Amino acid sequence: MNWEQLLSLKRYGDKNKRLRKEQNETRLGFEVDYDRIIFSSAFRSLQDKTQVIPLSKTDFVHTRLTHSLEVSVVGRSLGRLAGQKILEKHPHLKTIHGYQMNDFGAIVAAAALAHDIGNPPFGHSGEKAIGEYFSIGNGKRFKEQLTPAQYQDLIKFEGNANGFKILTENRPGISGGLRLSFATLGAFMKYPKESLPHKPTRNIGDKKFGFFQNEKDIFEDIAAELGLKQVRSGDHIAYSRHPLAFLVEAADDICYTIIDFEDGINLGLINEEYALEYLIKLVKNSINTAKYNSLTNTADRLSYLRALAINTLITEAVELFLHNEEAILAGEFHESLFDKSSYEAQIKDIIKISVERIYQSEEVIDKEIAGYKMLSHLLDTYTHAFLPEGDLPDSNFNILVKRSAPKLNIPEEQSVYQTLLQICSYTASLTDGITVASFEKYKGLRL
Known part of the structure; x- marks a missing residue:
C-alpha cells in the first residue's frame, strides 16, 4: 500500500480525480468530512446512547456522543504527530502532492468521530x-x-458494519450517504472483511466485520481506490487495514481505558484511593510529584492524572505506529498498537477493574x-x-x-x-x- 492512494480525496460519484494541491485551504476536503458527520442526525442521536451506564441520570457520565468527541480529539493529535513524521520520511507527499501534517489529523479525527455512529x-x-x-x-x-452470508450479517449484527452502512448507503435523493472522502472511510474501517468466515485468524482485522452484504460492492470500490491489500478473495473477501485505522483504534482504546475508568470513580463504583494508585502507575515517568501533592481534591487529582495518562499513551501510540509503518503498509502488522505497548500491564489492570466494577x-x-x-x-x-x-x-x-x-x-x-x-x-x-x-x-x- 502507498500513501498517495491511501490519502485519496475521492468521494462517491466523483468522475474526476480530486488533487490535494488543488484544494481550497480554507475548507479542506478532509475537514468537510468532519463537518458532515457532526451535522448528521445519526451522530446527534449518540447524545442519548449508552457509553458505560445505560440511561444514567448523572451529568458527568459519558454518552456515546461525548465519548466520540473525545476520541476524535485524541485521534486528531495522533494523526498530526504521525503525519509530521510521515511527511519527513516521504517528502514527495508534501512537495509534489501538497499534503500537510494536518491532513492526517483531519482524516483520523473524522473517522474517530464516526467510529460509534452505527452502534445500537x-x-x-x-x-x-x-x-x-x-x-x-x-x-x-x-x-x-x-x-x-446474509444470515451471518444478522446473527452477528455488528455496529461497525452498520456504521459503514450509515456513512455510505444510497437513499432516495441521497447518493453515497454522507459522501465522505475514501481516505476517511478507509480509516473508519477497523475490520475490512465481511461477516464470513467468522474470526478465521487472530489478525486484529478479523476480530469482527466491517460491512454487510448489502454494502459489499461499495466497500470493494473504496478498497480498490485506496489500494488496500487483499488478503482473501472469492466468495468471502477481506483486506488489510488502512494504516490510519490503527490510529483510530488507538484513540478509542485510550479514551475508553482512561475515561470509562474515570466514570467508574465518579459514580463511586471504584474506590478513589485505589483508582488513583493505578493511574499513578501508568504515568510514573512523567508525573510532577510536587504539583500532584499540591492538588487538594480528588477531582483535580483525577483530572491531572487523566491528562498525563492520555498524553503518555498518545506519545507511545505514535512511536509504535512509526516504528511499524513499513509492516503496516505491507499489510503484515496484525495487532493493535497497544498490544505492543510498554504499558500493557498497567492498561490491562485498569481494564480488568473497569470490567469487574463498572461493566459488570x-x-x-x-x-x-x-x-x-x-x-x-x-x-x-x-x-x-x-x-x-x-x-x-x-x-x-x-x-x-x-x-x-x-x-x-x-x-x-x-x-x-x-x-x-x-x-x-x-x-x-x-x-x-x-x-x-x-x-x-x-x-x-x-x-
Whole structure:
C-alpha cells in the first residue's frame, strides 16, 4: 500500500480525480468530512446512547456522543504527530502532492468521530440482542430465506458494519450517504472483511466485520481506490487495514481505558484511593510529584492524572505506529498498537477493574437486561408488521405499527434480507430513551 492512494480525496460519484494541491485551504476536503458527520442526525442521536451506564441520570457520565468527541480529539493529535513524521520520511507527499501534517489529523479525527455512529442503544448488549433475535429468537424463522452470508450479517449484527452502512448507503435523493472522502472511510474501517468466515485468524482485522452484504460492492470500490491489500478473495473477501485505522483504534482504546475508568470513580463504583494508585502507575515517568501533592481534591487529582495518562499513551501510540509503518503498509502488522505497548500491564489492570466494577456492576447489568428485552420486542413488532407470516391480511395493529415508524419506508420489491437489514439498522438507530418509549407504546403501557 502507498500513501498517495491511501490519502485519496475521492468521494462517491466523483468522475474526476480530486488533487490535494488543488484544494481550497480554507475548507479542506478532509475537514468537510468532519463537518458532515457532526451535522448528521445519526451522530446527534449518540447524545442519548449508552457509553458505560445505560440511561444514567448523572451529568458527568459519558454518552456515546461525548465519548466520540473525545476520541476524535485524541485521534486528531495522533494523526498530526504521525503525519509530521510521515511527511519527513516521504517528502514527495508534501512537495509534489501538497499534503500537510494536518491532513492526517483531519482524516483520523473524522473517522474517530464516526467510529460509534452505527452502534445500537444499550451498548454492546444491544448488538447481542439484535444478533440473538435471529440466532435463537423469533427471527430464526427467516434463516431459510437467506444466504449463509446474509444470515451471518444478522446473527452477528455488528455496529461497525452498520456504521459503514450509515456513512455510505444510497437513499432516495441521497447518493453515497454522507459522501465522505475514501481516505476517511478507509480509516473508519477497523475490520475490512465481511461477516464470513467468522474470526478465521487472530489478525486484529478479523476480530469482527466491517460491512454487510448489502454494502459489499461499495466497500470493494473504496478498497480498490485506496489500494488496500487483499488478503482473501472469492466468495468471502477481506483486506488489510488502512494504516490510519490503527490510529483510530488507538484513540478509542485510550479514551475508553482512561475515561470509562474515570466514570467508574465518579459514580463511586471504584474506590478513589485505589483508582488513583493505578493511574499513578501508568504515568510514573512523567508525573510532577510536587504539583500532584499540591492538588487538594480528588477531582483535580483525577483530572491531572487523566491528562498525563492520555498524553503518555498518545506519545507511545505514535512511536509504535512509526516504528511499524513499513509492516503496516505491507499489510503484515496484525495487532493493535497497544498490544505492543510498554504499558500493557498497567492498561490491562485498569481494564480488568473497569470490567469487574463498572461493566459488570448491578446497575449496568439490570439496565442491559431491560434493554435486551425491549430491543427483542421491537424487532418482533417490526418484522411481523413488515414481513408477516403466511397470506393472512394485515392486522390493524400491524398497519398502525407501519404508520408509527415512517422512517421504515420499505419498498414492496425489496428482498427479505434487505428488509430485515433495514429493520435492524432502524432499530439500532434508536436512542436509549426512544427505545424505552417505543417499547412502552407497543406494549400498551403509554398513551
